[in-house]
Amino acid sequence: MELPVLERKQIDNIIEGKEKLVLELNSSSLKKPIKIVGKPVWLRRKDKGGKVIYVLGVSFEEIGEKERETILGQLVSACLNYGCTVD
Numbered sequence: 001m002e003l004p005v006l007e008r009k010q011i012d013n014i015i016e017g018k019e020k021l022v023l024e025l026n027s028s029s030l031k032k033p034i035k036i037v038g039k040p041v042w043l044r045r046k047d048k049g050g051k052v053i054y055v056l057g058v059s060f061e062e063i064g065e066k067e068r069e070t071i072l073g074q075l076v077s078a079c080l081n082y083g084c085t086v087d
Contacts, residue, residue, distance in 0.1 A: 011054065014043070017040075020039075036060050036067065039058065043055070
C-alpha cells in the first residue's frame with residue numbers, strides 16, 4: 001500500500017507499532033465497509049514522479065475468513081479492471 005508523505009514521528013510510531021493502521025474497504029459491491037486493523041511489516045521510502053511516498057507492507061490482524069475472501073475478491077477485481085503493479 002502507498003501512504004502519503006507523513007511526519008517522521010508518525011512513520012516511527014507506525015513502524016514501532018505505537019499507532020495502529022485502520023483500513024476501511026468500501027465498494028459499491030459491499031453492503032457495508034470492512035474495517036481492518038493492520039500491522040506494518042516493512043516500509044520503504046520511494047520517489048514517485050518527483051514526489052516522496054512510502055510503500056508499506058501490511059499484515060492484517062483480527063480478520064475473519066469471510067472478510068479475507070471479500071478483500072481478495074475486491075483486489076482481484078481491481079487488478080482485472082485497472083491493472084496492478086508489483087514492486
